[in-house]
Amino acid sequence: MITADEMAVVDANAAALGVPRKQLMESSGNAVARAVRDHVDPGATVAVVCGRGNNGGDAMVAARFLDEYDVTVSLLGRAETITTRIARENWDALREAEYDTREVRDSADLDLGTPALVVDAMLGTGVTGELREPERSAALATNDADAPVLSVDVPSGVDADTGEAAGPAVDADHVVTFHDDKPGLSHLDCEVTVADIGIPEAAERFVGNGDLLRVERDPHSHKGVNGEVLVVGGGPYTGAPALSAQAALRAGADLVRVACPEGVAREVQGYSENLILRPFAGDHLVSGHVPRLLAAAEGHDTVVFGPGLGDHEETLAAVETFLESYEGTAVVDADALQVVPEVDTEATLVCTPHQGELRKMGGETSDDWQERAGLVESFAADLGHSLLVKGVYDVVSDGERTRVSRTGNAAMTVGGTGDVLAGVTAALASVLHPHDAACVAAYANGRAGDLVVAGEAGDPPRGNGLLATDLVDAMPVALEPEGVE
Numbered sequence: 001m002i003t004a005d006e007m008a009v010v011d012a013n014a015a016a017l018g019v020p021r022k023q024l025m026e027s028s029g030n031a032v033a034r035a036v037r038d039h040v041d042p043g044a045t046v047a048v049v050c051g052r053g054n055n056g057g058d059a060m061v062a063a064r065f066l067d068e069y070d071v072t073v074s075l076l077g078r079a080e081t082i083t084t085r086i087a088r089e090n091w092d093a094l095r096e097a098e099y100d101t102r103e104v105r106d107s108a109d110l111d112l113g114t115p116a117l118v119v120d121a122m123l124g125t126g127v128t129g130e131l132r133e134p135e136r137s138a139a140l141a142t143n144d145a146d147a148p149v150l151s152v153d154v155p156s157g158v159d160a161d162t163g164e165a166a167g168p169a170v171d172a173d174h175v176v177t178f179h180d181d182k183p184g185l186s187h188l189d190c191e192v193t194v195a196d197i198g199i200p201e202a203a204e205r206f207v208g209n210g211d212l213l214r215v216e217r218d219p220h221s222h223k224g225v226n227g228e229v230l231v232v233g234g235g236p237y238t239g240a241p242a243l244s245a246q247a248a249l250r251a252g253a254d255l256v257r258v259a260c261p262e263g264v265a266r267e268v269q270g271y272s273e274n275l276i277l278r279p280f281a282g283d284h285l286v287s288g289h290v291p292r293l294l295a296a297a298e299g300h301d302t303v304v305f306g307p308g309l310g311d312h313e314e315t316l317a318a319v320e321t322f323l324e325s326y327e328g329t330a331v332v333d334a335d336a337l338q339v340v341p342e343v344d345t346e347a348t349l350v351c352t353p354h355q356g357e358l359r360k361m362g363g364e365t366s367d368d369w370q371e372r373a374g375l376v377e378s379f380a381a382d383l384g385h386s387l388l389v390k391g392v393y394d395v396v397s398d399g400e401r402t403r404v405s406r407t408g409n410a411a412m413t414v415g416g417t418g419d420v421l422a423g424v425t426a427a428l429a430s431v432l433h434p435h436d437a438a439c440v441a442a443y444a445n446g447r448a449g450d451l452v453v454a455g456e457a458g459d460p461p462r463g464n465g466l467l468a469t470d471l472v473d474a475m476p477v478a479l480e481p482e483g484v485e
Helices: 004-016 021-039 054-064 085-096 135-144 183-187 209-214 239-250 262-270 287-297 313-325 334-342 355-361 369-383 417-429 434-454 468-478
Strands: 045-050 070-076 100-104 117-121 149-152 174-178 191-195 228-232 255-259 302-305 329-332 348-351 386-389 394-397 402-405
Touching (some): 004 021, 021 054, 021 174, 045 054, 054 149, 085 100, 117 135, 209 434, 239 417, 255 287, 287 313, 348 434, 355 386, 386 434, 417 434
Parallel strands (some): 045 070, 348 386
Antiparallel strands (some): 386 394, 394 402
């Protein structure tokens, strides 16, 4: 099964793979036409009721495959208000070919006649909440018609994820849905057909442009709603925690604080005035600092543990002590990774090792990305934590779901890019499911590198001169989806 939000991601990923939504609409429309033929005989009257989005576009395509039927296509609203380019193109095609098309500018003017079948294509899986006009009146008229109803993807007014309706909704007898079943359809008293419309498996396997749709920012949000991140790092190294913190900010976190040894706090602060420092005594992390860190972590959505901490024996013991008591979400990177296999924790961990660090943790890897994906999935299942394993192809797995990100380039072997990735992952894990956050972070981090190298991030091409700070600056652009309709 697939939720409405996931379906939008997969649609956009398919387009990025070269299977555009217009092509999928042709396949969807053909599937609707097949369903019509399954339920009424040629020559029958079919009333198609279309909304102004892609759901309506699917049914407009279907009408072109139903020349052996007496078909009327009613558009709810004015043609100039059709919301997508491809739906408008299919409406124009029907008009130019002189099909029986009708613009319903007032819901009272909807005349279904006496059809043998009504096709409901008013609203698709991406629309929730109570129906508004003219769809509300059209749904009631559809239910009052003395004819069976075939809904496209989901009955209009029904939430595809829950099967519930916030008000009046179409009472469908049949539903033809696309690519995969939707969770809410099992709760309905109707026949459901799942149609394969040619979305490649890779649209779900590979993280793509569509996954960036997950990163939404409420225009009415206030400070803190979009995530607060605590970076615990520094000691032997000062740049690493600063990179992670700045990356978290560029990835959308509202507030980021850096807990680091007071001996290096001034240096860390010097990297940016945007950083909020929470120094602790000494020149490296020790177990005595843990109670204070745990108290600080309580006020944050996600913790990043590891950048620049080093591998001092006392420091690793402190990391283990922290994780044993922490129950929130943490991104674990760098030297801190080596304690994860042995620690007993209730925390939700996202571990971000490169392949060398993965081997030190006890995992296995391979030069073949498909084999590596299987090995990472198995190790994640054994660990009980999510893994984002960096490589030419990044592999993300929680032990059950495994995805692969193919962005990035050889210039990103420069130091610090992993610190940026950890910060981006933490920012996104503050507002997304950790597995989704890791997937989007891997994709965006690599895409930022690609933009910088190609000179598409507002600066000249960097070539092999890329710096980790370039990724930080390019991150807002890298997190923006392209061309999604």
